[in-house]
Amino acid sequence: MPVSLQSNKAILTHPSGASAEVYLYGATLTSWKVANKERIFVSEKAILDGSKAIRGGIPLVFPVFGKGKAPHVTAALPQHGFARISQWKLLISSDDANTVTAEFGLDHTLISEENRKLWPFDFSLVYTVKLAAETIETKLRVHNVGDKSFDFNTLLHTYFLIPDASKVKVVGLSGVDYVDKVLATTVHQEGDIVLEGEVDSVYANVKSDVQIPYVAEEGGVQVHLKGLSDVVVWNPWVGKAAAMADFGNDEFRKMICVEAGQVAEFIALAAGGQAAMSDMDIDHDPREGQRTVEAGQPEGQIEKDDLDHLFDLDDSELDKVDNPWMTGAKPISSNADGGDIHQQLMLYYRHFFPFKPFFQWLNYDSKICWTLMDETFIRFQSYRTLEEFKNDMIRLNPAKFDLGAIYNIRPKDRHMVRPAAFIPVAKEMVFDIDMTDYDEIRTCCKGADVCNKCWEFMTVAMKIIDVAMKDDFGFKHILWVYSGRRGIHCWIADERARKLNNDQRKAIVSYLEVIKGGTQQGRKVKLPNTLHPSLSRSFETIQEHFRNLVFESQEILSEPENWEKILTLIPDEGVQARIRRSWEDSPNRAPSLKWTELLDSIGNEIAQHSAKRQALEHLPRDIMFQFTYPRLDDKVSTNINHLLKSPFCVHPKTGRVCVPIPIEDCEDFDPSSPPTVPQLVQELNQYDATHPTSDDDSNRLQDWQKTSLRKHVEYFERFLKGLSHETRENKLKDGASSKSLDF
Numbered sequence: 134m135p136v137s138l139q140s141n142k143a144i145l146t147h148p149s150g151a152s153a154e155v156y157l158y159g160a161t162l163t164s165w166k167v168a169n170k171e172r173i174f175v176s177e178k179a180i181l182d183g184s185k186a187i188r189g190g191i192p193l194v195f196p197v198f199g200k201g202k203a204p205h206v207t208a209a210l211p212q213h214g215f216a217r218i219s220q221w222k223l224l225i226s227s228d229d230a231n232t233v234t235a236e237f238g239l240d241h242t243l244i245s246e247e248n249r250k251l252w253p254f255d256f257s258l259v260y261t262v263k264l265a266a267e268t269i270e271t272k273l274r275v276h277n278v279g280d281k282s283f284d285f286n287t288l289l290h291t292y293f294l295i296p297d298a299s300k301v302k303v304v305g306l307s308g309v310d311y312v313d314k315v316l317a318t319t320v321h322q323e324g325d326i327v328l329e330g331e332v333d334s335v336y337a338n339v340k341s342d343v344q345i346p347y348v349a350e351e352g353g354v355q356v357h358l359k360g361l362s363d364v365v366v367w368n369p370w371v372g373k374a375a376a377m378a379d380f381g382n383d384e385f386r387k388m389i390c391v392e393a394g395q396v397a398e399f400i401a402l403a404a405g406g407q408a409a410m411s412d413m414d415i416d417h418d419p420r421e422g423q424r425t426v427e428a429g430q431p432e433g434q435i436e437k438d439d440l441d442h443l444f445d446l447d448d449s450e451l452d453k454v455d456n457p458w459m460t461g462a463k464p465i466s467s468n469a470d471g472g473d474i475h476q477q478l479m480l481y482y483r484h485f486f487p488f489k490p491f492f493q494w495l496n497y498d499s500k501i502c503w504t505l506m507d508e509t510f511i512r513f514q515s516y517r518t519l520e521e522f523k524n525d526m527i528r529l530n531p532a533k534f535d536l537g538a539i540y541n542i543r544p545k546d547r548h549m550v551r552p553a554a555f556i557p558v559a560k561e562m563v564f565d566i567d568m569t570d571y572d573e574i575r576t577c578c579k580g581a582d583v584c585n586k587c588w589e590f591m592t593v594a595m596k597i598i599d600v601a602m603k604d605d606f607g608f609k610h611i612l613w614v615y616s617g618r619r620g621i622h623c624w625i626a627d628e629r630a631r632k633l634n635n636d637q638r639k640a641i642v643s644y645l646e647v648i649k650g651g652t653q654q655g656r657k658v659k660l661p662n663t664l665h666p667s668l669s670r671s672f673e674t675i676q677e678h679f680r681n682l683v684f685e686s687q688e689i690l691s692e693p694e695n696w697e698k699i700l701t702l703i704p705d706e707g708v709q710a711r712i713r714r715s716w717e718d719s720p721n722r723a724p725s726l727k728w729t730e731l732l733d734s735i736g737n738e739i740a741q742h743s744a745k746r747q748a749l750e751h752l753p754r755d756i757m758f759q760f761t762y763p764r765l766d767d768k769v770s771t772n773i774n775h776l777l778k779s780p781f782c783v784h785p786k787t788g789r790v791c792v793p794i795p796i797e798d799c800e801d802f803d804p805s806s807p808p809t810v811p812q813l814v815q816e817l818n819q820y821d822a823t824h825p826t827s828d829d830d831s832n833r834l835q836d837w838q839k840t841s842l843r844k845h846v847e848y849f850e851r852f853l854k855g856l857s858h859e860t861r862e863n864k865l866k867d868g869a870s871s872k873s874l875d876f
């Protein structure tokens with residue numbers, strides 16, 4: 134009989150002599166013999182009475198790999214899910230000229246009440262084991278027979294029997310990044326894996342087959358990942374071996390787990406869906422006349438690839454498809470300046486977003502958080518290739534996106550480690566200066582509105598912070614970016630800045646911070662008599678801007694309700710009253726004269742009452758600081774985890790592009806000058822209309838180069854050049870220091 138059922142296990146026997154055994158408990162394959170040689174490891178201490186997962190064989194992990202993480206629905210499920218600890222049924226068995234097949238089934242009616250409650254989805258699993266003379270194929274089909282979608286991990290947790298763990302190799306994972314669960318970090322695999330201690334590593338997106346040459350003796354096995362993209366390699370070694378009751382202390386020398394599955398991400402399966410399949414072929418070592426089997430495309434994941442073609446569109450093709458605007462006519466708009474934002478963004482990401490330089494910047498691995506039109510956030514996205522990044526940007530057409538920290542583990546693998554082990558390790562030092570924080574001292578605009586008058590506050594902030602970061606902290610790579618509406622962002626990208634921890638970031642912020650206290654607090658600046666050199670330097674900048682900004686633009690001394698904001702800061706009621714009376718008597722006197730009067734009154738008061746010097750002498754200086762010095766949103770700066778809207782986003786409200794602002798141009802920057810998408814479309818149409826396609830140059834230019842976005846992107850490219858120069862230098866230095874070490 135090719136397949137026989139003996140009490141609790143199915144025995145598959147192939148005419149070639151090859152055989153396999155599958156326990157109905159967990160549908161755990163516990164033996165596979167080829168050429169009279171057992172290939173599968175089962176611990177001598179394994180519990181085989183159905184009371185615990187079998188320690189060895191091929192336990193089936195479903196619906197969660199490892200321990201699920203709250204709030205995910207799998208959080209309360211046992212480690213590796215319930216499939217390996219449930220009683221399966223042998224559905225059918227068959228054989229043909231070359232193979233013997235047995236199919237096992239499990240569904241929601243067969244799992245324990247407890248697991249049913251914990252994972253309330255109607256499902257059915259069909260596990261096919263196909264034995265051939267030299268290979269064994271295992272396939273798991275998942276069917277969502279319910280009316281609710283669910284997501285799952287799956288893994289064939291294969292324990293291979295090997296002659297000697299200290300000699301064995303795992304070949305085929307070189308060049309793949311993996312999560313090292315022992316060290317709780319992400320590492321890049323260089324070369325073959327050899328075992329020198331506990332190994333518990335998760336390799337994602339593995340594209341090639343995996344070989345396990347025994348090395349200690351002839352032969353080995355080869356795993357073909359047909360439709361599975363992740364591989365887990367595990368050996369408990371001495372410590373963990375001793376800690377497992379159902380595992381012999383020395384058995385780690387005889388086994389290695391090389392497990393194929395989908396664990397890096399959950400797979401979503403819609404109600405009624407039977408999309409996902411897991412499929413793995415194992416055959417023994419080529420030196421024993423091995424055959425190769427080609428890789429198959431996993432079902433239900435085709436969608437992503439479909440986007441590729443979108444990116445190869447050249448302009449003429451784009452005209453044809455979906456952009457009424459591209460017909461050279463100004464867009465038919467639903468609001469004042471052109472078309473709904475969704476359409477604008479589609480055009481922007483296809484034609485104007487500077488992908489290459491932007492991706493180059495991301496390349497030290499920053500993390501992205503997409504905000505979609507429907508306000509959905511998709512956090513922790515990271516991309517290895519420009520293509521991947523482009524595809525997602527076009528597919529998601531995000532309303533905006535923010536950049537976050539670099540983590541010690543690739544975020545999409547974070548659910549494999551304890552939350553505390555998922556650590557942000559680097560991110561630019563950033564500052565976010567928002568005009569709304571100036572509402573109490575500006576009179577021209579309020580809230581999200583800005584104009585050229587109040588923009589001078591941003592100019593002062595850029596000047597003061599830029600020079601402090603360069604002169605006091607020695608940072609070089611500083612990118613100022615218009616936030617698209619009411620403020621500016623500062624990205625300090627030096628490696629030293631990126632590696633700052635939260636305490637160091639807090640220290641830099643408190644070094645800069647002068648304005649202290651909430652809206653209820655009147656006087657927010659009380660500086661020492663002798664200023665720290667950096668504050669003296671800032672005061673010079675303040676003196677340059679104070680009169681124009683406070684007297685002319687904000688007219689603080691023109692109206693009583695505004696000049697009261699200054700008068701109430703004078704702690705001496707007599708002086709305050711005297712000045713108030715004088716200003717009320719001649720309200721139209723020039724502000725500069727009013728200010729001089731204030732200085733004189735204070736000077737006189739001190740001259741008459743030297744005891745008042747401490748309280749009054751530096752008050753005018755502190756008032757100048759209070760009405761001009763940068764107001765930082767410190768939350769954004771002091772937390773490495775904090776997200777910040779990315780440069781080159783389109784601001785969802787203003788439709789303006791968040792362009793970089795060269796510090797040397799900050800005086801002339803006009804917050805209404807950055808282009809909107811309709812403007813860029815117009816500029817592109819005009820350019821193309823005046824540069825016939827035969828003009829070689831225009832053909833080579835990218836669309837953004839034909840518009841006013843060009844100068845902003847080129848400035849960004851210059852910034853990147855400096856940064857990549859530093860990165861290269863640091864790498865050389867690191868290389869030199871490590872070289873000098875190994876004498």
Ligand code: TA6
Pocket residue numbers: 186199212213290314333365366367390392
């Ligand atoms: O697949 C590797 C792994 O997840 C390891 O972390 C280790 O826990 C191993 O599985 C065994 O898990 P188990 O629940 O069977 O003890």
